[in-house]
Amino acid sequence: MVQDVTDKLQTFRRVLVTGGAGFIGSHFVRLLLAAGISEIRVLDKLTYAGNLANLADELSAPAVTFIQGDIADPKAVAAAMAGCDAVVHFAAETHVDRAILEPAPFIQTNVLGTQVLLNAALAYHVRRFVHVSTDEVYGEVLVGAVNEAAPLRPRNPYAASKAAADLLALSYYASYGLPVVVTRGANTYGPYQHPEKLIPLAITNVLEGKPVPIYGDGLQERDWLFVTDHCRAIAFALADGQPGQIYNIGAGNHRPNREVVRAILRLLHCSDEWITYVTDRPGHDRRYAVDPQALMALGWRPTVSFEEGLRQTVAWYQQRRDWWEPMKQGEFAAYAARNYGSRQRMG
Numbered sequence: 291m292v293q294d295v296t297d298k299l300q301t302f303r304r305v306l307v308t309g310g311a312g313f314i315g316s317h318f319v320r321l322l323l324a325a326g327i328s329e330i331r332v333l334d335k336l337t338y339a340g341n342l343a344n345l346a347d348e349l350s351a352p353a354v355t356f357i358q359g360d361i362a363d364p365k366a367v368a369a370a371m372a373g374c375d376a377v378v379h380f381a382a383e384t385h386v387d388r389a390i391l392e393p394a395p396f397i398q399t400n401v402l403g404t405q406v407l408l409n410a411a412l413a414y415h416v417r418r419f420v421h422v423s424t425d426e427v428y429g430e431v432l433v434g435a436v437n438e439a440a441p442l443r444p445r446n447p448y449a450a451s452k453a454a455a456d457l458l459a460l461s462y463y464a465s466y467g468l469p470v471v472v473t474r475g476a477n478t479y480g481p482y483q484h485p486e487k488l489i490p491l492a493i494t495n496v497l498e499g500k501p502v503p504i505y506g507d508g509l510q511e512r513d514w515l516f517v518t519d520h521c522r523a524i525a526f527a528l529a530d531g532q533p534g535q536i537y538n539i540g541a542g543n544h545r546p547n548r549e550v551v552r553a554i555l556r557l558l559h560c561s562d563e564w565i566t567y568v569t570d571r572p573g574h575d576r577r578y579a580v581d582p583q584a585l586m587a588l589g590w591r592p593t594v595s596f597e598e599g600l601r602q603t604v605a606w607y608q609q610r611r612d613w614w615e616p617m618k619q620g621e622f623a624a625y626a627a628r629n630y631g632s633r634q635r636m637g
């Protein structure tokens with residue numbers, strides 16, 4: 291799976307992965323291990339979204355060191371980054387619905403935390419800093435697909451915080467020559483994704499015998515990118531991306547939310563009656579679509595079809611109730627009551 295990037299990564303000896311106990315970050319740690327990177331440091335605060343169980347096998351590998359710490363804490367960051375030749379920065383508050391309920395943690399981690407990391411990267415002369423960002427920074431793209439030169443029009447506090455962080459990262463290249471590369475990935479899905487996000491929420495709700503809430507008319511479109519394809523794309527950007535450049539990551543798997551949920555229901559042998567249409571997300575972006583030509587010019591291609599990725603994802607959540615059932619208790623239950631409790635059924 292990582293053969294096409296393994297050779298390219300050999301020039302890096304010690305890589306810091308922020309947010310490596312989260313969804314995409316934990317898959318990226320697996321990719322680095324498989325590529326034979328000799329030292330992988332994971333810096334993660336272990337917020338509600340971080341989970342050491344995502345790295346259950348990897349943490350026993352001698353190459354992997356886990357450090358619990360906040361990216362907004364300069365001391366923790368300095369200790370984690372000293373001696374690293376590359377940083378791949380995933381750590382963030384990532385859920386749009388939570389950002390709408392409470393934006394402050396998004397500014398603290400996504401903006402201020404990124405600036406602390408950038409400062410440390412300058413001090414330690416890292417050879418490459420990959421800032422992992424999102425297609426949401428462009429705002430909604432109603433037709434076609436945008437390239438990296440498109441204006442930033444974020445429309446929710448999460449997207450705005452990521453756009454601010456992107457611009458800060460790029461400013462460190464322009465002002466100080468820090469070798470920054472920014473990636474802007476599409477909606478990612480696969481094993482180990484927190485059940486707050488649409489695909490795992492739908493699968494786990496059905497497995498619990500609960501309805502699946504769809505916001506508004508369910509015709510909002512996202513481009514669904516399987517998590518290992520997203521990680522390979524980041525590895526290409528790490529190895530071969532040009533400093534100061536941005537790379538969009540899209541898979542060309544555009545689907546309306548309603549179709550995504552119906553496909554999950556079919557895989558679970560359930561009818562559409564499991565769907566409940568509820569009040570829309572405020573400021574809900576209708577469609578995201580990015581053009582990944584620049585990354586494809588480096589040799590990257592998505593390899594997992596949406597049908598195959600979704601089949602693997604549903605099977606994983608069916609097998610790993612031990613992983614997600616505890617996550618749907620406590621903190622998540624309180625958040626879900628706040629997020630979904632105020633939404634009305636739309637018929």
Ligand code: NAD
Binds near residue numbers: 310311382
């Ligand atoms: P996630 O929410 O699953 O994981 C985030 C991780 O960051 C968690 O382990 C959490 O503990 C850690 N974290 C949060 N605040 C921290 C802090 N202050 N200090 C240290 N660690 C902290 O996120 P994800 O879905 O894996 O996303 C990872 C990155 O990829 C994010 O930057 C996100 O913006 C970006 N991204 C995500 C998607 C997607 O669809 N999931 C798509 C494009 C880009």
Ligand code: DAU
Binds near residue numbers: 424486488571
């Ligand atoms: O586009 C990349 C972004 O994708 C990432 O940057 C974010 O970190 C990630 O969370 C994701 O954002 P979205 O808002 O697109 O993902 P989410 O899974 O929350 O929602 C996907 C779509 O499904 C969106 O149109 C809202 C809708 N939705 C979501 C939930 C949780 C529902 O209809 N019902 C729901 O219960």
